[in-house]
Amino acid sequence: MKVEEKIKEYEKGIKKVLITAEEIQAAIKKAGERIDAIYDGRPILLVSILKGAFVFMADICRAVHVPCEIGFMCAKSYYEGTQSSGVVKITMDLDRDISGYHVVIVEDIVDTGRTLNDITKILKDRNPVSLRVVTLLDKPSRRLVDFKADVSLFTIPDYFVIGYGLDCAEKYRNLPYIAEFGE
Numbered sequence: 514m515k516v517e518e519k520i521k522e523y524e525k526g527i528k529k530v531l532i533t534a535e536e537i538q539a540a541i542k543k544a545g546e547r548i549d550a551i552y553d554g555r556p557i558l559l560v561s562i563l564k565g566a567f568v569f570m571a572d573i574c575r576a577v578h579v580p581c582e583i584g585f586m587c588a589k590s591y592y593e594g595t596q597s598s599g600v601v602k603i604t605m606d607l608d609r610d611i612s613g614y615h616v617v618i619v620e621d622i623v624d625t626g627r628t629l630n631d632i633t634k635i636l637k638d639r640n641p642v643s644l645r646v647v648t649l650l651d652k653p654s655r656r657l658v659d660f661k662a663d664v665s666l667f668t669i670p671d672y673f674v675i676g677y678g679l680d681c682a683e684k685y686r687n688l689p690y691i692a693e694f695g696e
Contacts, residue, residue, distance in 0.1 A: 526675065526685060528695025532667055537649075537677060537690065538572070540666040544647060545576025547664060548617065551645070556580040558614040558641075560607065562632065563587040565621035568678035568686070569649045573619055584609065588628050601631045616641040621678050622650040626660030633660075650674065650691065667691075 548557070559581050561570035574583060587605035616636060623629055629646060636644055651665040669691075675681050676688030685694070 523684070526681065526694055526696065527688070528693040530690050530692050531669060531672065531674065532691040534677075534689040537666075541569075541572045541576050544664055544666055545573065545578070548573070548577050548647070549579055552579045552615060554579055555615055556582070558582050558584055558611060558616050560584045560586060560616055560618050560636075562618065562620045562628070563605065564686070565678045565680065566619050566649070569621055570619045573647065582614075584611075586632065588632060601628045603632075603635070610639070611636065612640040612642075614641050615643045616645070618644070618646045620646060620648045620662070622652060622674070623648045623660065623662055623665070624652050624655045625657040627658055629662070630658045630660045649677070650679075 557579055559574055561567055563585050584607045586607055589602050589604055645663040647664040648662040649666050651668045654671045672693040674691050675685035675694045676691045678686050680686045681694050
């Protein structure tokens, strides 16, 4: 298959753009200001939930002006498909004691709520000074557990979305916008 054919095949997965790169960056700037106001100069630990939140984390980290450190966790509930398995597995944990930190979990999307519900329980048991969740996307129509992020940049309908770190079978993370996935 030629390069052009591969690109056309790849682009078939992009059904429609839901949130532009410009809209994302404007919302991140406001979220950074909000985080700065909440912590008022106190240092924070930003914890990215890999893999989907890595792009969002990089931009949030640059948008805040309070001193910040970063950490990473990896949790999976999607395994090569477009439906959550319902089983949340922590595949990589933080490498530090968080008991002296104001922790801000940075997540790409709150869908069923299971993943973040489990992660917040785990981290609360580690006695951080405070714990908040910032998510790029919120999909409340799919919620299966009672979970609400402290800061949500965008609320979206029940679409399977790709781009800006979000994937389908590891593809489309590099898109600078959020799009509905279409097969």
